[in-house]
Amino acid sequence: MADRYLSFTGTAPGRFLTRRLGLPQPAPLKRWSERSTSLGGPLLHLTAGKSDLELAPVLARTGLAAGTESGARSGAEKPAAVVLDATGVRDVGTLGEVHAALHPVVRSVAASGRVVVLGAPLDTDDHHQCAAQQALEGFTRSLGKEIGRGRTVNLVRLTDADAAESTLRFLLSPKSAYVSGQVIGIGIGIGIGDGEVTAPAAWDRPLAGRTALVTGAARGIGEAVAETLARDGARVVVLDVPAAEADARRVAERLGGTALALDITAADAGERIVDALPDGLDVLIHNAGITRDRRLVNMPAERWSSVLEVNLASVLRTTDALLAGGALRPGGRIVATASIAGLAGNAGQTNYGASKAGVAGLVRSLAPRALAEHRVTVNAVAPGFIETKMTAAVPLFIREAGRRMNSLAQGGLPADVAETTAWLAHPASGAVNGQVVRVCGQSLLGA
Secondary structure, eight states: OOOHHHHHHTSHHHHHHHHHHTOOOOOOOOOOBTTBOSOOSOEEEEEEEOOOOOOHHHHHTTTOOBOOHHHHHHTSSOOSEEEEEEEEOOSHHHHHHHHHHHTTTGGGSOTTOEEEEEEOOSOOSOHHHHHHHHHHHHHHHHHHHHOOTTOEEEEEEESOTGGGHHHHHHHTSGGGTTOOSOEEEESSSTTOSOOOOOOOSOTTSTTTTOEEEEETOSSHHHHHHHHHHHHTTOEEEEEEOGGGHHHHHHHHHHHTOEEEEOOTTSTTHHHHHHHHOTTOEEEEEEOOOOOOOOOGGGOOHHHHHHHHIIIIIHHHHHHHHHHHTTOEEEEEEEEEEOOHHHHHOOTTOHHHHHHHHHHHHHHHHHHHHHHHHHSOEEEEEEEOSBOSHHHHTSOHHHHHHHHHSBTTSSOBOHHHHHHHHHHHHSTTOTTOOSOEEEESSOBSSOO
16 A cells, blocks of 8 residues: 555655644655665765774675765765774773764765664673673664664674675665664674675675575565565575465466465474475575464454464474474575564564564574574564555554654565565575564664
8 A cells, every 4th residue: 555645745745744743754765676776875984993894895895985074074975875883982982983973974864875883792891892882772773763864774793894795785775775773793692603604606696596485475575575585596485375376376487486385384394395395495484474463351262373373383393394304505594574563562462472572582592503503594584564465454543653653754665574584595694693683664662
């Protein structure tokens, strides 16, 4: 369903009225397309504190030309992106350099631009440094909520710039349009190990030669994920329930993939997938999910159990079976679908919230072991309000609240979830492990 409010605010009367009434003023987001593959402006590289990162070569490979601080201040050129290397921030004093670096230029960032702050790991015995680095999280999340005009702000914690290349390419591109206020760890914390970071032969076709299985892929977000992985070169297996077999075949034929009609809740679903893919699998996307909303006092046991079975139990069983059966090849990727309902809760969704929080728990526990034992990374995306047929059926006022209650003041698209999933599935994203990344436009409520 079209967002008519967003369209109205793009008109002169709409801008005037919403400004006078203090209403949200969402800006159209610049998303990736074949005609628009870059943010299309200069990149400004700033530093706070003393950094040891060799960042310039990686930033040069993002395709954005280097900008100048003086140009940004004068308005001669609007940076499409600003990267602030704050890995050298070690105390409250050097936190002041964060303000000094960004205060003069943040207003000049182009609409739909990016601010990426780079931080250091928190695993230090120096409590002054840890406090200062933790402060960067509050800073970036707060800046994301005030920067406006479709611009996003994220924090990346890293020790190796080369290992972060796929993440920086993603965050500094139109593909990350609906990802803001996130803290992403690269090669640190949970799941640290020998994650395979493989630069692809072609960055525009990073999944060439790889096989990806997407559950619940006959429609909606799952279909968008399948399309994006196919665009990136993957041979896609479109899995959905037998009742949706015709739609699954239609999607698979369009993408040059194959369809697999299978009830993912079946006890032997994992074994049947292993049998159907004798040559193995590189990417496993757990997207299948259902809702059966009702307040707990009115929720029968069947509504509870059916949601937990599809959204969580089947994910656990299938993942265990594929790992035990050796179906996931070394260097493989598992990306599950959580939800902000599982992170912050949602009235009428105790079953759904429980299932999606369980997915986050699966990622946290399995990521280190899957990497150590199988050389496979495990991450999750957590969508917020995404424009789908399901959300189109939500009552008008609730739907409008869902759209506006985030820093970008609009709903996301299935493509936003798909692009984030494709980044986590990337062969050069091996240092990203154990992460739950929200795709919610930085929801104003909850974590």
